Amino acid sequence: MPGFNNPQYWNYQNSTIDEITKKIYSSNYTSYDQRTELIRQATVLGVNESVRIFLAAKIDPFVANKNVDGVINDFGGGITGRFTPINSRTGDSTLKIGVKQIYQGAWNPVGGLSDAYSKNIWDTLNDPGIFKDPYSGQNFPVRQKWSVQTAGPQNKLDVPPDAINWDPTQQKWIQMGAGKKATSKITYDLQWSNWHNGQKMDMDDVLYSVYFTQEWGT
Structure with missing residues (x-):
């Protein structure tokens, strides 16, 4: 505003x-x-x-070769969304994408990408837990399924005393202890695969994400 x-x-x-x-x-x-x-x-x-x-109001034109199958025309963003490069098929397994690049910010997947051109590349290099349907805008699972238990917004749930969180002051994982409350509880069923170097994903990767946020966001 x-x-x-x-x-x-x-x-x-x-x-x-x-x-x-x-x-x-x-x-x-x-x-x-x-x-x-x-x-x-x-x-x-x-x-x-x-x-x-x-x-x-501007109209953005998008062009695709008629020999490319699987182009997804997102109602909100056209064909430049993450689904087109992931879903497209060509005769020789090579997809060439041209970009009229005006500017480019720093490549910063931690702090965030500041331009659409970097974001288009980044979207093809990672899988989110959930994503929005390009036609309806509704969330759907990609790498995780989930169930939600909530008491909110008026009430609270008991947090298990053996639940853990990273303490940046003590530099270690600590148990939350008795008496802690939360508005909601989400249980995730994660779909693992391999990293780019062949290393298998596991729960340590999830814990690292929690650690990183608590350590550097505090």
Whole structure:
């Protein structure tokens, strides 16, 4: 929004929109229908406020050789999404992709990629746990299946006392102990395969991801 939360700038404020969107952002709702209604309210208020008025809409052309099978035309992003290079088939098993590259940021898979061109490459080099259907936008499992148990947002679940977390101060994994609470519990069924060097994936890779976030994000 105007001002970008920079205190030196004038910042757009709307307490009603803030209240609604904070509920959406923090998952402070109790049902799918309530979430849908919050999004509807925020959308109507945002349009009525007309903070930004778009004067032009562009059409992005995408070209693909007729001999390439399996091109996926994402309703939101065209054929440049992750599914086209993964799903496409050619006669000689080689897929050539041309890019009108305007700029490129740093290749930083840890801090995040800042340009679409790097992101297009990165999307073909990793599998997310879940992804969105290119036609419906609904989430579907890629590398994991899951089940959710929740008591939220009003109540809490007991955290098992032997659950572990990385402590960056003590530099070791610690048990959470008795008395800890959580809003939700998600159980994942992970689909393992091999890394690029042939090494098999296992639970240590998951623990490393938790460690990295706690160690360098604290």
